[in-house]
Every structure is written in structure tokens, then in C-alpha cells.
Amino acid sequence: MATRLIYFAWVRERIGTSEEDVELPDGIETVGDLLRWLKSRGEGYEQALQYPDVIRVAINQEHVDHGEKISGAREIALFPPMTGG
Amino acid sequence: MTGAVVPFVRIQAQDFDVAAEIARLTQGRADIGAVVTFSGLCRDEAGSLSALELEHYPGMAEAEIARIATEAIERWPLQGLTAIHRHGKIAPGENIVLVVAASAHRHAAFEAANFLMDYLKSRAPFWKKEHRIDGSEGGWVDANEADAKAAQRWKPLE
Numbered sequence: 001m002a003t004r005l006i007y008f009a010w011v012r013e014r015i016g017t018s019e020e021d022v023e024l025p026d027g028i029e030t031v032g033d034l035l036r037w038l039k040s041r042g043e044g045y046e047q048a049l050q051y052p053d054v055i056r057v058a059i060n061q062e063h064v065d066h067g068e069k070i071s072g073a074r075e076i077a078l079f080p081p082m083t084g085g
Numbered sequence: 086m087t088g089a090v091v092p093f094v095r096i097q098a099q100d101f102d103v104a105a106e107i108a109r110l111t112q113g114r115a116d117i118g119a120v121v122t123f124s125g126l127c128r129d130e131a132g133s134l135s136a137l138e139l140e141h142y143p144g145m146a147e148a149e150i151a152r153i154a155t156e157a158i159e160r161w162p163l164q165g166l167t168a169i170h171r172h173g174k175i176a177p178g179e180n181i182v183l184v185v186a187a188s189a190h191r192h193a194a195f196e197a198a199n200f201l202m203d204y205l206k207s208r209a210p211f212w213k214k215e216h217r218i219d220g221s222e223g224g225w226v227d228a229n230e231a232d233a234k235a236a237q238r239w240k241p242l243e
């Protein structure tokens with residue numbers, strides 16, 4: 001099953017796309033696994049995810065920690081710390 | 086308790102009218118003794134900024150602000166709570182965000198407005214990009230450590 005990945009702000013700019021559907025390889029169980037796998041997909045990903053600790057993640061539009069399991073996620077969003085208000 | 090209060094949350098490109106938003110909460114009722122409003126505006130950063138561009142996560146922005154507003158309603162006896170956040174390009178001097186909290190007494194309205202802004206800053210999915218007067222892109226605004234700390238001063242609900 002494909003998972004939709006959505007990127008915002010400088011994560012979006014560095015990766016070079018605002019969203020994509022990906023088939024996650026076996027063994028990608030947590031948000032942290034996903035970030036490590038994505039980082040290896042090319043230069044833009046490497047640049048965007050150079051410091052994975054600062055990347056915020058939402059699954060199905062709710063904030064989650066990097067230890068969260070991603071099984072069943074329809075939509076996973078990656079973005080920098082928020083600066084609204 | 087006022088468990089039936091439903092927050093009014095809007096994410097929109099257009100400006101808002103503060104007086105109209107106060108009236109939306111107070112019109113036709115006589116049990117509200119306090120209304121606190123907070124408006125966040127775009128600064129010109131000593132004349133160097135031509136605009137802020139606000140990117141947001143459609144769907145989650147509404148949902149997250151509604152979650153924070155609902156928690157505020159659980160914490161304080163409010164009679165109404167409004168949060169409006171703009172997106173898109175915003176010029177210096179223009180409004181960015183509005184919070185209106187209504188309660189019987191001032192304490193709850195002040196606290197709820199403060200709480201909502203603290204959490205909105207660190208949890209609502211919005212990102213500001215600067216555009217400079219000289220035409221250059223100023224880059225993405227860095228998250229403020231003080232804003233993150235401000236949200237931590239509110240004790241979790243039991």
C-alpha cells in the first residue's frame with residue numbers, strides 16, 4: 001500500500017516536491033526508520049533531513065514523536081519547527 | 086461548566102474584523118463579563134521586510150488549532166473562543182492572527198487567550214518566510230526557543 005508523504009517549508013524546498021506517494025520497504029516501522037530511509041534517497045533528501053532531530057512529523061494530521069509506529073498511516077507530513085502566530 | 090462551548094476556528098487568506106469577531110461571541114447575550122482579544126501583526130523589521138509569506142498545512146492547521154482551543158475550553162469556564170489565522174502573503178502592519186476569549190470574569194479570558202497563543206505558536210502547522218524590501222528572499226523564520234518554552238509553563242490537564 002502506498003503512503004502519501006507531504007513536505008512543508010524548507011523541507012519541501014530542499015526535497016524539491018510538496019508531496020509524493022511511496023511504497024515503504026520492509027523494516028520501516030517507526031517515524032525514525034522512515035527519516036533514515038528517506039535521507040538515503042538522494043541529495044535533496046540528504047539536505048532536508050541532515051539533522052533529523054529537528055524534523056517534526058504528523059501522521060494523519062496529528063503530531064507524533066519519532067518513536068511512533070507508522071503502520072496504517074495514510075498521510076505522513078514532515079516539516080520544520082512551526083513559526084505561526 | 087460550559088462544556089457546550091464550541092470554538093470558532095478559521096484559517097483564511099483574507100483579513101478579519103476584530104469588532105465583528107467580538108460581536109460574534111457577545112451578540113444577543115448578557116452573561117459575558119469579559120472579552121480578551123489578541124491580535125498578532127506583521128512587523129516591518131526596521132524597514133527591511135516587504136512581506137511575510139505564511140505557508141500552512143491545510144486540514145491539519147484547522148484541526149490542531151481546534152484541538153488547542155478545545156483544551157482551553159476544558160481548562161477555563163469560557164463562554165466563547167475564537168481563533169483566526171491567516172495564510173498567504175501578509176504585508177507589514179497587516180493582521181496575522183486573532184484570538185478572542187469570552188468569559189464571565191476576566192481571569193479565565195486572559196488565561197485562555199494566553200494559553201491558546203502559546204500553543205498555537207509551537208503546535209499549529211504554519212511557517213513564515215520573509216520577503217525583503219530589496220527584493221531578496223529573506224529565508225524561513227527560525228523557531229523561537231522562548232515560544233517553545235512558553236508553552237511548557239502550562240501544566241498538563243489531569
